[in-house]
Amino acid sequence: MDQMETPLPTGTLARWLSGPRIAALPNPQDMPAPKLSFEFFPPKSESMEKQLWECIRRLEPLGPRFVSVTYGAGGTTRSRTHSTVARIVSETSLTPAAHLTTVGATKEEVLEVAREYWQAGVRHIVALRGDPPAGVGKYEPHPGGYAQAEDLVRGLREIGDFEISVGAYPETHPEALSPEADLDFLKRKIDAGATRAITQYFFDAEVYLRFIERCAKAGITVPIVPGILPVTNYQQVVKFSAMCGASVPGWMGHLFEGIDDDLDTRRMVAAVAAAEQVRLLQANGVDEFHIYTLNRADLAYAIAHILGARPKGAAGA
Numbered sequence: 484m485d486q487m488e489t490p491l492p493t494g495t496l497a498r499w500l501s502g503p504r505i506a507a508l509p510n511p512q513d514m515p516a517p518k519l520s521f522e523f524f525p526p527k528s529e530s531m532e533k534q535l536w537e538c539i540r541r542l543e544p545l546g547p548r549f550v551s552v553t554y555g556a557g558g559t560t561r562s563r564t565h566s567t568v569a570r571i572v573s574e575t576s577l578t579p580a581a582h583l584t585t586v587g588a589t590k591e592e593v594l595e596v597a598r599e600y601w602q603a604g605v606r607h608i609v610a611l612r613g614d615p616p617a618g619v620g621k622y623e624p625h626p627g628g629y630a631q632a633e634d635l636v637r638g639l640r641e642i643g644d645f646e647i648s649v650g651a652y653p654e655t656h657p658e659a660l661s662p663e664a665d666l667d668f669l670k671r672k673i674d675a676g677a678t679r680a681i682t683q684y685f686f687d688a689e690v691y692l693r694f695i696e697r698c699a700k701a702g703i704t705v706p707i708v709p710g711i712l713p714v715t716n717y718q719q720v721v722k723f724s725a726m727c728g729a730s731v732p733g734w735m736g737h738l739f740e741g742i743d744d745d746l747d748t749r750r751m752v753a754a755v756a757a758a759e760q761v762r763l764l765q766a767n768g769v770d771e772f773h774i775y776t777l778n779r780a781d782l783a784y785a786i787a788h789i790l791g792a793r794p795k796g797a798a799g800a
């Protein structure tokens with residue numbers, strides 16, 4: 484047969500071959516098992532309580548590093564947060580972290596809640612300034628209360644040797660004067676004694692990867708754990724993101740276009756979008772993830788599984 488030069492592909496194939504030749508995402512088997520944490524919110528009704536506990540029980544065998552329970556805006560869930568955390572302590576093998584905010588309470592009242600947690604055996608607090616309840620507008624510290632999370636961190640340090648996580652904002656907190664001022668606030672929270680930051684959710688891996696570069700340059704050395712929000716309700720996320728300063732990329736709108744009334748498809752799309760996001764982060768060396776579960780186990784479990792987490796005691800785990 485004549486030696487013929489291989490013809491250059493044309494048309495569709497040429498287009499597929501014209502981009503950069505990127506290596507495949509790494510095999511999860513070759514990656515270290517991720518350190519995971521899961522976030523829940525305290526239930527408001529019996530049916531929500533049942534859903535939360537089904538979620539906790541499903542995720543428990545994955546052996547997360549900790550699970551956290553949020554504190555409602557304005558401190559509105561104080562007793563529900565406390566009883567959920569207490570039940571996690573007494574009925575599960577999980578390590579709980581209690582969110583605590585400064586809103587609507589004096590310093591002493593806030594520290595009293597922390598003391599109760601310490602006595603109940605809780606050793607991890609997610610320390611936040613908090614937001615005022617819906618409709619109240621701008622945050623105003625309670626007279627005699629903490630003005631910002633940094634001061635709460637300092638107060639907690641005096642109560643006990645808590646592990647303290649704080650919030651971080653890869654796309655800058657909406658009240659920040661500038662990205663630099665926001666980073667400075669974060670650094671001050673860590674210098675005050677926080678041991679980890681957990682980020683607000685974001686959807687573009689690059690946003691987070693650039694942020695941690697900036698953190699490192701600012702001298703921050705504690706883990707800045709990415710907060711992962713699996714999205715099933717696109718419209719709701721758009722509304723919430725506008726308030727908290729997270730951007731929703733155009734591609735996400737496109738992904739969820741035309742499926743508002745089709746929950747099954749939305750859930751599948753959500754799983755793919757979240758899987759792409761975490762695998763990309765994992766490929767860039769990130770091995771610790773905080774998953775906002777919204778008290779639903781299925782997507783959180785799937786993401787953990789994709790990252791390589793397996794139930795403790797299962798083969799290979």
Ligand SMILES: Cc1cc2nc3c(=O)[nH]c(=O)nc-3n(C[C@H](O)[C@H](O)[C@H](O)COP(=O)(O)OP(=O)(O)OC[C@H]3O[C@@H](n4cnc5c(N)ncnc54)[C@H](O)[C@@H]3O)c2cc1C
Nearest residue numbers: 553554556582611612613631632650656659665668681683
């Ligand atoms: C992981 C995570 C978990 C959360 N959990 C809860 C929860 O359970 N309950 C709840 O109510 N909220 C929660 N939030 C939301 C959080 O309370 C809000 O984002 C709040 O607006 C800021 O809290 P912070 O602790 O980050 O505040 P801070 O660190 O005190 O401030 C955040 C930023 O706001 C700007 N800022 C604040 N004060 C000033 C000032 N005086 N002058 C200039 N700039 C200022 C700074 O840029 C600063 O970095 C959570 C957020 C995250 C990221």
